[in-house]
Amino acid sequence: MKTTTRVRLQRKIEKLKSQVLDLATQVEEAVQLALEAVRLRDADLAAKVIDGDLDIDRMEVDLEEECLEILALHQPVANDLRFLIAMLKINTFLERIGDLAVNIAETAIFLASAERIEVAEEYFIMAERVQKMLDKALGSFINMSADSAFAVLADDDEVDMMKHKLHSDFEKHIKEDSAHHAALIQMFLVSRNLERMADQATNIAEEVIYMITGEIVRHGRGERKT
Numbered sequence: 001m002k003t004t005t006r007v008r009l010q011r012k013i014e015k016l017k018s019q020v021l022d023l024a025t026q027v028e029e030a031v032q033l034a035l036e037a038v039r040l041r042d043a044d045l046a047a048k049v050i051d052g053d054l055d056i057d058r059m060e061v062d063l064e065e066e067c068l069e070i071l072a073l074h075q076p077v078a079n080d081l082r083f084l085i086a087m088l089k090i091n092t093f094l095e096r097i098g099d100l101a102v103n104i105a106e107t108a109i110f111l112a113s114a115e116r117i118e119v120a121e122e123y124f125i126m127a128e129r130v131q132k133m134l135d136k137a138l139g140s141f142i143n144m145s146a147d148s149a150f151a152v153l154a155d156d157d158e159v160d161m162m163k164h165k166l167h168s169d170f171e172k173h174i175k176e177d178s179a180h181h182a183a184l185i186q187m188f189l190v191s192r193n194l195e196r197m198a199d200q201a202t203n204i205a206e207e208v209i210y211m212i213t214g215e216i217v218r219h220g221r222g223e224r225k226t
Helices: 002-040 043-074 078-113 121-142 146-176 178-213
Strands: none
Touching: 002 043, 002 078, 002 121, 043 078, 078 178, 121 146, 121 178, 146 178
């Protein structure tokens, strides 16, 4: 009987893994499309991101309900319990990234109808770094790799520095170009949303480390042991 129960639990956990990967794929696509919409000033592409957020929200709710059902019915312990707790958090982090993609898409819609301004290449370099962080964080989950997850934590510092540089440039340009304040502010908001995406990717990596090692690395605790 215990063997049968264990098999059922593992099947449900495998289903959860599939669900979170589907959600991750949807979220990564939303991020990519939102950034492309900004680059091209494409309102239609941006609208696609906003419309697709309903699907992301639905998937997030479904996955949460599945996790809670497993916790209630199977009362897992040890590694399985750790996995489910981490999964609930990762689910939330992915949904938040989807919301941040919507924020960027809304900026793209604004820029599509505004007078064109020159956008610093650093915005797109930062966007590329953040996308790689997200991909690496999700890869660490798929492969259950603590090494890859710790690498994501290190990458976050670089993204923070890029955001601070863009902030300094923004303060300079906003003083020099009074005719385009609104557009400049919108572009700066893109960098803030990218920074928050990087934070969510870091959160995912931290939960992967917790899944694998049981180590809590938030708040500067639990640095990689050599």
